[in-house]
Amino acid sequence: MAGEIPVPETMAAMVLTGHGGVDKLQYRTDVPTPRPGPGEVLVRVTATAKNNTDRKAREGLYPVKDKGDTVSFQVGGAPTFTFPRIQGADVAGRVAAVGEGVDPARVGERGLLDFNIYADSRRDINLTPDYYGHGADGGFAEYVAVPSDQFHAVDNPDLADAELAAMGMCSYQTALHMLTAAGVTAGERVLVTGASGGVGTALIQLCRILGAIPYALSQQDKAEALLELGAEAVLDRSQMEDFEARVRAVTGDKPIDAVMDLAGGEMTDRFIDTMIFDMKARSTYPRLSIAGASAGNVSEIMWTRVYLYQVQIFGVSHGTREEAEQLIAWIRSGQLRPVLHGAFRLSELHDAEQYFVDRGSNYLGKIVIVPDSQWPTHGAPFAVRT
Structure with missing residues (x-):
């Protein structure tokens, strides 16, 4: 791999082991760290926004025929939400390594993930939507490997990483x-x-x-x-x-x-x-x-x-490449602003899930999940007080 900097062999991650309650989410510190393939970047995750779809997918609340089914959506025809799975779609972080064909100068770049797993290269339509955290491992971990052209650089100094994650593509x-x-x-x-x-x-x-x-x-x-x-x-x-x-x-x-x-x-x-x-x-x-x-x-x-x-x-399910790029342009220009409610440690994801379900009158915007190793810098300033 070109442009690699030291990356640990294993990482901390919240691993979903099956459909069900929060007990199906297991915090592990021995998960093999992914490596970027051709055309990919390895992102050191600093914050990942939590979405309601994480809970619904975990609980199997996406029936499309029998309203009593416990399933996740299979728009592409075959199940992609398999276990074990690391959830988390709206990933902000830094490029830690690059795969073959990716400019090594991108190492260290801060960015935001376009969360879609696109079926093809079309820019104006997305007929079989899937996403990171569902059809492939996502950001409730210390590292994630994603396509380089879907990790968009956002270097606005006025945006903290937690705020950037709160502006993620899923919402x-x-x-x-x-x-x-x-x-x-x-x-x-x-x-x-x-x-x-x-x-x-x-x-x-x-x-x-x-x-x-x-x-x-x-x-x-x-x-x-x-x-x-x-x-x-x-x-x-x-x-x-x-x-x-x-x-x-x-x-x-x-x-x-x-x-x-x-x-x-x-x-x-x-x-x-x-x-x-x-x-x-x-x-x-x-x-x-x-x-x-x-x-x-x-x-x-x-x-x-x-x-x-x-x-x-x-x-409406997911959007298109064109729409993702338009949103990134608006974020870079400051036309969109984050609505961040607060942050939880990755190891406290169970508490974050319960807090989200029981959210009260003071709740507005997004909760982000920050790896414990990144917490002092990227999570503590926005910690949710429960």
């Missing part, structure tokens, strides 16, 4: 793909559900970059922070009665142009209501992008409402 690229799939443009009114989470806070920022107007659905104790982030108004998700009327009150009686739905369940029908109450006032079709089902995996919708009102529905 931001999903958010951007939700907006681009629905063709959201400047001036349009966009309803963002689940607005206080990683995808929701990304959507608010991205709407403002695109010139769209985001309306957030969240708990009211998050309202001040979401307004500061760029939300035009914050609607209380604990009061869904007369939801259409409350939306009309904040939009000046104008319909929502597009809904970015992370909730699903019985709320989907109410979200559609906010787009179709005055079709004469619209200049585009009503659009619903859905990339989550936190409120339920099954929605009951009258299809007559969908086709008579010409509601366009976009299912």
Whole structure:
């Protein structure tokens, strides 16, 4: 390998041994350190953002046929989420070594991973999405080997590594793909559900970059922070009665142009209501992008409402190479800012998982996981106080 610096033979990692609870996550210090193959870089991990998909994949909550199945998604047709597996998609760190064909000058470079495992080289479409931490080992470890062209240099001195990880592609690229799939443009009114989470806070920022107007659905104790982030108004998700009327009150009686739905369940029908109450006032079709089902995996919708009102529905999983590169450009330019809640040590991932499930009113943004060996520099300044 060209450009290698000393790398230990073994490393610490949190290893997932099967579907189930946090007991299936085992902290080990004797995991063989990966080596970069041709076209790859070995990244010394300094921070990896935690995503809800980590928990859902671990618990097997991605059924696509029988809603009672305990499975992970197999969009490519064959299972890739095999055990043992190291999870963690949104990886920030430093290049520690390079494989054949990669410029040795990249050693020491700080960057952020485009988390996708792409099926081919197409830049504008991603039909069989998979990702690091699912179809290949990810960042809940001290080292990870990834394609060199997907580890993007970000040297902004004002961004700590934990903050950079909090801007990872899993949330931001999903958010951007939700907006681009629905063709959201400047001036349009966009309803963002689940607005206080990683995808929701990304959507608010991205709407403002695109010139769209985001309306957030969240708990009211998050309202001040979401307004500061760029939300035009914050609607209380604990009061869904007369939801259409409350939306009309904040939009000046104008319909929502597009809904970015992370909730699903019985709320989907109410979200559609906010787009179709005055079709004469619209200049585009009503659009619903859905990339989550936190409120339920099954929605009951009258299809007559969908086709008579010409509601366009976009299912969104992961984004494309083009979108990842656009996001990196916005991060480098400072147009996107991190929403970091705090950090946990890698050895404390069980506690981080429980904290995420029990998160209270002070929770906004992302939790990052920092290897214990990197904790004093990259984790301690952002430690979550429990």
